[in-house]
Amino acid sequence: MTGIASYLVFFVTLASIFAVVTLGLNLQWGFSGQFNAGVVGFMAVGAYVYAFLTAPLQHGQVGGLHWPIAPAMIASVLATALVALVIGRLTIRLRTDYLALATFGIAAAIHQLALNLEDITGGGRGITSIAKPFQGLGPEGFALAFGALALGLLAACHLLLQRLVRSPWGRSLRAIREDEIAAAALGKDVDRLRLTAFVLGAAPMGLAGALYAAFIGYVSPYDFTAIVTFQIWAMLIVGGSGNNRGAVLGAFVVWALWSMSGIAVVHLLPTRLQVQGGAVQAILIGALLIIMLVFRSRGMIGESLHSSPVLQDETAAGRS
């Protein structure tokens, strides 16, 4: 592999992992209107469960279970769903900004737990030597195979979520998002639908966390700070909230914005100004986000205006 190809494979792998998270958030926010501001907390749960189950014994207590990779990944998704179920039950009465504050606080609490539950998480030292799949294939083989795995899981998540939101269940979700009282009057169990969407949306976040841990081979609390939640939200909004293809596209575009802007700064700024490069990069990211949202306020691919696949958006002239 040439250098560029190798870097692009790496980029696609990371972007796919982010896209899986964004798909989960899209189910929670895009389709059921639940403002989850603690996305990174669910990723952390998935990552730490995977790390704990697969890493060798370290720091005296952590690890040593040596689970195989596939069961560990499934367990981390289930654990995340379970955590989401508990959190969802606790916050079921909260709406919009109240829910946002509560979930933000929960993510902060998860971050603190990761820092302080040293027997399980290793604290600030993190967990090293987490099992990576495809280790027999050498560095290049690993990169390609893992990229394929991430893309494959992204495609699977997309397919499943697409089927879900196209089903009558998905239409009920959107009905709740638009008008809860009307949906309840039509006999929809609002709490149950919301909770189910919250849990089903959290599961991909846990999967992405586990994938991230397996890809890097190391997790620490510093991987799961609030900025990641912000990035995921930027991905969803830029791509198009309420549209799964938009969520995936947004993840790729926004992650490219973050990584490629750094590359642009290195190439465009003379050496003596590069210490200011970080600030230039931050401004560039902000400016590009604003431009995208000004010109595509519904996101790059917004939500379809019709729930039936037979009708096309273009027929609704003047609305897009």
Added chain:
Amino acid sequence: MTKRLLIALVGALPLLAFGGEARAQAACPHKLGAVIPLTGPQGPIGKPIADTAQLAIEHVNAAGGVKGCPIELVLRDDTGQPTLGVDAARYLVDVQKTPAIVGVVGSGIALAIVSSVTTAAKVPMVSCCAVTPTLTKMAEDGKTEGYFFRTIPTSRVFAVAHAVATTDRGYKNPAVIYVNNDFGSTLLRDLEKAIAALGGKIAGAVPYNENQPSYRTEVNQALALKGDALILIAFSQDGATIGREWISLGGTQNLVLHNTLRSQDFINAVGARFLGKAAGIDNAQVAGPSVDAFNAAFKAKFNRDPVGPGLHTVYDSAAVTALAMQQARALDGTAIRDALRLVQDAAGEVVMPGAEGLKKGLDAIKAGRKVRYVGATGPFGFDKNGDVSGPALVWKIDDGKLATDKVIDLEQMAALFRRIGY
């Protein structure tokens, strides 16, 4: 319309990457990667670190560069986010083909890059600032394959100093009270090993949690161990509380104190008359012509004194890597990894910071002579894990005043490291 926009956007992304590759293939300048936080929570300490790294490269280039070319420092901002640090390192290694990476401030970022990029790509990382002992553990387990180095001393220097201060005084069976965090528990493990090697044995250790109003329980537990001395690894406020309670409950006055307690405040809080037999440890202040050379060069460039974390160590990480690039037979990661140890030859000509000093060193290497880089942090040497040790000192309290008892210099420290088996 939408589709065309998307295709244009997505299509434009790899172009930047291709631009990088075309340049990387040019003969000059040679690239050296740096990953340093310039924005985000660590930005304020990262920016002067990046400035200093560039100063080192400026000196190298003023000294004629490496292998006939100037060095270009390719500086990437990790913003304090490990994902972005890994992304930056991946790009440096894959596309820009930098044969080494310097800088790297956060331990969480250094560990993520070592775990997923540099070791697999066989590119050495010479970190200026990552202090975590986890990296030492990984090196011991063979997980870094020798591709991780750092120019900042680890906490093992403290463990050795504590062991020396304890055994010098004839204490054979000390009890330990230590702060219950990553730092304290790692130091305790190293201390156990060091004291055992120097002919003592720890009677037992009691952890304490920070910022409590009283530590009677912990002190009583430690008293029950019936040690002939107490090694106290505590931060200043808590240390004073523990010290007072230890003395008032009848504990021995044979104390060995941590460097955080090397202050008049501690002496006043506990009472000088109880501390006649107390000793303590600290890093020895590194001084000498090489440190002065760096300080003068820094002041000449930035018109202020080099005060702040990571400035001296990042200069050394960039300078020693540049020397190793000249020393290596080819500009590839493995050759540079091996050369990093060759430019620290104990019998070599001394090379110091600054354009002139580095020119002497680069010329000597070109002429095939051995060199020994003595850096902005004074003399240092990489051990088998890529860590550096540094000198330490033992202090005592004479008539209520702090006094230096003994200095453990770098050679003695290296000998002790070997004896203990670190």
